[in-house]
Amino acid sequence: MNNNLKRGPLLSAGLFLGMGLGGFFDGILFHQILQTHNMLSASIPVVDLVSAKINMTWDGYFHAGVWVLSLIGVCLLFRAGGRQDAIWSGKVLVGAMLGGWGLFNLVEGVIDHQILGIHHVMEYAVDKLPYDIAFLISGVIFMLLGWLLVRAGSQSANSRKP
Amino acid sequence: MTNCLSAITANPGSLARAALLLPAFSSSPAWACFDCRKAVETQVYGPDFTLNLLALLLPLGILAMLGAAACYWDTLVGKFRKHNLNKNQSTNQNKAQNKDQQDEQ
Numbered sequence: 001m002n003n004n005l006k007r008g009p010l011l012s013a014g015l016f017l018g019m020g021l022g023g024f025f026d027g028i029l030f031h032q033i034l035q036t037h038n039m040l041s042a043s044i045p046v047v048d049l050v051s052a053k054i055n056m057t058w059d060g061y062f063h064a065g066v067w068v069l070s071l072i073g074v075c076l077l078f079r080a081g082g083r084q085d086a087i088w089s090g091k092v093l094v095g096a097m098l099g100g101w102g103l104f105n106l107v108e109g110v111i112d113h114q115i116l117g118i119h120h121v122m123e124y125a126v127d128k129l130p131y132d133i134a135f136l137i138s139g140v141i142f143m144l145l146g147w148l149l150v151r152a153g154s155q156s157a158n159s160r161k162p
Numbered sequence: 163m164t165n166c167l168s169a170i171t172a173n174p175g176s177l178a179r180a181a182l183l184l185p186a187f188s189s190s191p192a193w194a195c196f197d198c199r200k201a202v203e204t205q206v207y208g209p210d211f212t213l214n215l216l217a218l219l220l221p222l223g224i225l226a227m228l229g230a231a232a233c234y235w236d237t238l239v240g241k242f243r244k245h246n247l248n249k250n251q252s253t254n255q256n257k258a259q260n261k262d263q264q265d266e267q
Contacts, residue, residue: 008235016229023222039218044205053194053202058218065222072229096232104225111221118217 007154009086013076014093018100018146020070025101026108027066030121031059037123045123073100089157095149102142109136 030036038046038055039062046052077093080086112118113132121131194202231238 006236008233008237011235012229012232015232016226019225019229040214049195050198050201050205053192053198054205057192057202057206058214061215062218062222065219069222069226069229072226076233100229103228104221107224107228108221111224112217116217116220 004085005087005157006083006085007087007092007150009076009080009083010088010092011096011150013073013080014096015100015103016069016073016076018073018097018102019104020066020068020073020100021097022101022104023066023069023108024063026104027059027063036121037119039119041119041123043118087154087157089153091149091153092157093153095146095151095153097146098149099143099146102139102144102146105135105139105142107139109139 031038038052039058041055044051044054044058046055081088109132113120113135120128121135122128125131192199192203192206
């Protein structure tokens with residue numbers, strides 16, 4: 001590996017993309033397909049059409065936020081692609097994306113589920129804590145796997161071929 | 163930006179189509195069903211709107227800051243390594259000085 005190559009540009013692009021896509025995964029799978037929770041389902045429980053629509057609106061604001069994160073990721077990836085002094089490796093990108101997804105699960109899980117309590121992973125379960133903990137653990141595992149991939153990719157990465 | 167402008171000027175139809183979206187931004191804030199629209203609007207865009215929005219965007223803001231910090235990964239790691247290197251060097255120097263003093267004694 002060329003030690004002068006920078007990891008930051010590709011790493012930050014992958015992290016933003018991972019955080020954005022992780023947010024979309026959460027929104028699509030848990031909010032819409034499985035409907036285990038919505039963004040404010042703990043403070044505004046879904047009991048009728050109006051409360052469902054209110055939660056749908058807040059889900060929309062959340063999706064707008066993760067869309068912005070994804071957009072930043074795409075822009076950063078485009079910039080990293082044009083830099084000769086930056087690492088260009090699929091492993092680093094996938095690792096950073098996995099890390100970003102893990103970071104999303106960890107940060108969102110700690111703030112929204114544990115500190116603010118605006119929703120939980122399984123809102124309608126009797127005991128919500130095990131699911132919230134599993135969500136946090138998944139975040140840590142994704143981050144570890146991502147870090148391993150980034151390390152492996154950095155060691156084998158070469159400078160960009162002209 | 164220049165590409166976008168040239169694309170719009172080359173194809174004025176795209177601007178007209180984009181303009182069709184404009185009324186959506188100046189209309190009712192939520193187009194829920196007729197029966198529940200008023201209740202939804204009142205409760206979403208009520209006094210708690212800012213608080214709810216801040217609570218919702220707080221983790222995303224923190225994530226964005228972490229992602230932005232990763233842009234400076236190489237600088238941060240470089241500084242950390244340099245700091246450790248200086249620390250080790252000064253520790254080694256101290257050890258050598260102590261040894262010299264002990265030898266003199």
